[in-house]
Amino acid sequence: MSSLTGDSLADKPISLEKRWNVTTIVDQIFYFLTLILAIGVGFVLTWVAYEIVGLAFPAIQGYGLSFLTSTTWDPVRNIYGVLPQVYGTLVTSFIALLIAVPFGVGIAIFLSEDFVPVSIRTPIAFAIELLAAVPSVVYGLWGIFVFIPFLRPFYLFLHNNFGWIPLFSTPPRGNSLLTLGIVLSIMIVPTIIAISRSTLISLPRDLRQGALALGATRWEAILRVLVPAGFSGIVGSIMLALGRALGETMAAAMLVGNANRITASLLAPGATIASLIASQFGEAGRAQVAALMYSGVVLMVMTLLVNISAEVIIRRFQNIE
C-alpha cells in the first residue's frame, strides 16, 4: 500500500487524530477491489482449465492415454479416440505455418523498413489488421462458396499431374486438409505481422547503422543483423499464430470436411479437434460430452504449451532491451 493515505500520520508524536473516516475506508475498499479482480484474472485461467478437466474426468478415467492413439469415434458403442483429429489439427496448422511464416515475416520486414513512405505503410498495416477482424464464420462462408470453387482447378491440376505423390493421391473434393490449411494461413498472418513488426521497429537503430556502415547491403543488414537480433520476438509471434491455428473452430468445421480418418493426402477431407467438438456437441449424450470435453483438454494442453512458451520467449526478448 502506498504511503499516500495518511496512515503515516498516526505514528507521529504530535497527536493528530488518525483519519479513519469515510474517505480512507473507500480508499481501502477500492484498493482491495482492484487487487481481488487483478488476481481474479489469473483465477479465471485456472478455473477454465479446472471446469473442462472436471467434465472430462469420466472419459479420462475410462480411456486414459489410449484416447490419443485410438481412431474410432463411435457414439453408439461409446468408443472414443481422437488420433485422426490430433493428426488433422497438426497437419492443417503445419500447412498454415508453412505459408504464413514467410509471408508474415516478409511483410513485417516490408512494413518496418522504409521501402515505401509512411503514408502508404500505415494504411497497409491497418488493412492487414482488418484481416484479423474478419470473423471466422465469414472465412468459413467465403471458403465454402467462393474459395473452394476457385481452388478446384488447381487441385485437379495437382492431382492429375502429381497424383503419384501420396500428398495429392485422392481426387479433390473441395473440403480438405489443404483448403483449411490455406485459409488458416490467411487468418494467422496478421498475428505474425503485428508482433514481428513491433519487434523489428523496437530494435536499437545503431544495429542497422553499424551494419550499413560496415558495407552491408540493406538486405544483408536485415537478414544477418536485424532478424537475428529480433529472433525471439519473431519466434514468439509464430508460436502465438500456431496457437490460434490449433484452436480455430468455425472455419475448420466448415472447410475441413469432418471426416474421421487419417490420410496422407492433403486433398482428402479430415477433421481437427475443434471441428470435432463443434460438429458433434449438438447431439451428444452424457458419455459423448465427456469424451468431447476430454478432446477439449487435449486441445487445451496443446495450446497452453504453445502459448506459454511463446510468452516466455517474448518476455525474454523484452528483458534484453
Place this chain on the structure above:
Amino acid sequence: MTTQSPEMSDRDLFARKSNSPRNIFNVGMTVLVSVFTVVMLLPLGAIIFDVARKGIQYVGIDSFTRLPPPPGLTEGGFGNAVVGTLIVLSIAAAISAPFGILAAVYLTEFGRGSRIAYWVKFAANVLSGVPAILCGLFAYAVVVLTTGGFSAFAGGVALAVLMLPIVLRTTEEGLLLVPREVRQAAIGLGATNFQTITRIVLPAALPAIATAVTLSLARAGGEAAPLLFTALNNNFWSTDPSQPIATLSVLIYFFAIIPYKAQQDLAWAAALVLLGIILLVSITSRLLTRRKVY
C-alpha cells in the same frame, strides 16, 4: 557473396557494381516482400468484395424486421439474430468491462512492477491464447449445466472470458500513458487515491478505455464457436437472458452448411451486416486512440 575483384580501378574501389550478386539479391528480396504484401491484401479485398457483392442483393428492411424462414421456404430475415447479438454482447461487456478495467487499475496504479502484476499480466496473455471454443466449453460447464439449459446469459459469460484479457491489456496500455505529474498534482491537492483514480486518471484514459471495450466487442462479436453450446440458437424473437437466443455468427454457420439456397442467401446477408458492424467498430476504436487528453 563476392569480394572486390583485383582489376578494379581506384575510383571503383568502394563501389559495388549494380549487377553484383549482392545487389541483385538485395533488389530481388525487396521485390519479393513487396509482392508478398500485395498478395496478402488480395484475400482481404476478395472477402470484403464478395461479402458486399453477395450480401447486398439480399439485405433489405426485411433482414432486420423478420424471422428466418423454415428450411424449404424463402422470404424472411434475421432480425432476431441482430437483436440477439446485441444482447449477448451487452451481457459480455457488462461482465468483462468493469472486471478488466479495475484489474488494469491495480496493475498501473497500485501494483506497478510488483510480482503480482507480473503474474497477472502473464495469466492474461495466456488466457488470450485460449481457443474461443474452450471458453464455450467452460461456460457450458459453469452456466448451462448449473442452470439446466442453454441461455443468452451463458453465451455472454463465454464471450466475457474471451474479452477479459483484451480489455485488461488495452486499458493498461492507456493508463500507462497518463503522465505521472497529473497523479502527483491530484495527490498534492489532498485528493485520496480513490478520488485521484476515478476523477483524474480514468477520465484522462477514457479514449483508451473506450478503445479497449470496442476492440474486445469487435473480437467477440464475430465468434460463433463459444456460442454453439451456450446461447445455441433460436428461430424466434427472444430477449430473455435465461433462454436460448439467435446470434448472427451462429446463424451464418447453420445457414451456410445446409443445402437450401434461400438460407445460404440469408447467410451472405447476415455476413454483410456482421462484417459491416465489426469493421465499423474496429475503425472507430482505431480513431478513438488518436485522441489525446494530455
